Amino acid sequence: MKEFTSKDGCNPSFIISIFLLLFLFSCSNSSDDSKVIYFDKGEKALFEDFFTENDLQLTPLETTSEALIGDLTLIKSGANDFFLFSEQDGRIHRFGKNGGVLNSIGEIGDAPGEYRQPLGFSITANSVLVLCTNGSNSELNEFSFEGEYLGKKEFQDYPYTSFEVVDGHYYFSTGSNSFFEDHKKIHVRDGNGQVVERFLVATKLNMYSISENNFHKQKEGLFFAESFNNNIYNLRKDSISLAHTIDFSQYNFNEKLVQGSDLAQNFYNVLDRGVGLIKNYYESDNLVYINLAIQKTEFGAKFYHLFIDKATQKMQLINSDELLIIPFGFTEDGKLQMCVLPGALIQFRKSNPYFFSNLDKVISTIDIDDNPIIITAKINL
Numbered sequence: 001m002k003e004f005t006s007k008d009g010c011n012p013s014f015i016i017s018i019f020l021l022l023f024l025f026s027c028s029n030s031s032d033d034s035k036v037i038y039f040d041k042g043e044k045a046l047f048e049d050f051f052t053e054n055d056l057q058l059t060p061l062e063t064t065s066e067a068l069i070g071d072l073t074l075i076k077s078g079a080n081d082f083f084l085f086s087e088q089d090g091r092i093h094r095f096g097k098n099g100g101v102l103n104s105i106g107e108i109g110d111a112p113g114e115y116r117q118p119l120g121f122s123i124t125a126n127s128v129l130v131l132c133t134n135g136s137n138s139e140l141n142e143f144s145f146e147g148e149y150l151g152k153k154e155f156q157d158y159p160y161t162s163f164e165v166v167d168g169h170y171y172f173s174t175g176s177n178s179f180f181e182d183h184k185k186i187h188v189r190d191g192n193g194q195v196v197e198r199f200l201v202a203t204k205l206n207m208y209s210i211s212e213n214n215f216h217k218q219k220e221g222l223f224f225a226e227s228f229n230n231n232i233y234n235l236r237k238d239s240i241s242l243a244h245t246i247d248f249s250q251y252n253f254n255e256k257l258v259q260g261s262d263l264a265q266n267f268y269n270v271l272d273r274g275v276g277l278i279k280n281y282y283e284s285d286n287l288v289y290i291n292l293a294i295q296k297t298e299f300g301a302k303f304y305h306l307f308i309d310k311a312t313q314k315m316q317l318i319n320s321d322e323l324l325i326i327p328f329g330f331t332e333d334g335k336l337q338m339c340v341l342p343g344a345l346i347q348f349r350k351s352n353p354y355f356f357s358n359l360d361k362v363i364s365t366i367d368i369d370d371n372p373i374i375i376t377a378k379i380n381l
C-alpha cells in the first residue's frame with residue numbers, strides 16, 4: 001500500500017483534518033436543516049375535516065353602538081378577556097370570555113390621554129400599551145384594563161411600527177425594509193426605555209416599507225417574523241435564535257426581482273411570480289401552528305394553516321380559502337383561538353350546510369352586522 005509523504009503533496013494529518021472539517025460542516029448543516037419546514041411536504045387535510053374532526057366552541061362578541069368592530073386588525077387574549085383593536089375608531093374594545101362587552105380603551109384625539117396614528121397594542125398583567133407614531137417619533141400610551149389613562153413613554157427619532165412587551169422589556173420592530181442608523185431590525189428596551197440590545201441586520205431591498213405586526217407572544221416565548229423573510233426567530237431580552245425556516249419551494253422570495261429602480265414595479269414583479277408569507281406563529285405544549293399565505297397576481301391570496309405535532313413531527317396543512325379566520329394564540333389548555341367576521345361565517349354556513357351543524361343554535365343568533373366571533377378549537381392531528 002502506498003504511503004502518503006510530503007512528496008505526494010499531502011500527509012495523513014492533513015487528510016484527517018479535512019475529513020474532520022467536512023464531518024463538522026455536515027453536522028452543522030444537518031442541524032440547520034432540522035429547522036426547515038417544507039411547505040409542500042405537509043400532509044394535506046381538507047378544510048371540512050378540520051372543522052368536523054376538531055372540537056369547536058363559538059363565542060359571539062356582544063355588539064353595541066359603543067363597541068362596533070368591522071375588521072380583524074389585531075386581537076389579543078388576556079387571562080379573563082379578549083382585546084380587539086378597531087381601525088374604524090382607533091380604539092381597543094375589551095370583552096369578557098363569555099363575549100360580553102366590558103369597556104373600550106383609548107381614543108383618537110389631541111387631549112391628554114388621547115393619541116394619533118395607533119399602530120398596535122400589547123397587554124401586560126394589568127395594563128394595555130398602545131403604540132403610536134408622531135412623525136419620526138414613537139410613543140407608548142398606557143391604560144388600565146378599565147380604560148384609565150396611566151401615562152406614556154416617548155422615543156425620539158425612532159418611528160417603530162410594531163412592538164411587544166415581555167417581563168418588563170419592550171421589543172420594537174423598525175418595520176420591513178426600514179432603516180435606523182444602526183441598521184438593526186429589532187430594538188430591545190428596558191423598563192426605563194433604554195436600548196439594551198439590537199438584533200437582525202437590515203438588508204436594503206428596492207421595495208416599499210411595510211408596517212405589520214411582527215411579534216407573536218405566547219407562553220412558549222416571543223417570536224418574530226416578517227414579510228419577504230422565510231425565517232421565524234425566537235427572541236429573548238439578550239439573545240435571538242432561529243426557530244424555523246419555511247421553504248415555500250417555487251414561492252420563495254427572489255431578491256433578483258427587486259433590483260430595478262422602480263419600487264412599485266419591483267413589488268409587482270414579486271406578486272406576478274408569487275411569494276410565500278408568514279402571517280402568524282404560535283406554539284402550545286404539544287403543537288406548532290403557523291398561519292401562511294401564498295400571494296400571487298394570478299389568484300390573489302391563498303391562506304393556509306400548518307400544524308406540527310412536537311412529539312411525532314407529523315405535519316398537517318389546511319387550505320382555508322373558503323373561510324378567512326384569523327388566529328391569535330393558544331389557550332392555557334392548548335386550544336387554538338381564532339376570530340372570524342360574522343358575514344363570512346354566515347355565508348360559509350349557507351354554502352356548506354353540513355358544517356357547524358352542532359353549532360346551529362349559536363349561529364342562528366348572529367347577524368351580518370354583528371361584532372366578530374371567537375372560535376376556540378381543540379386540535380386533533
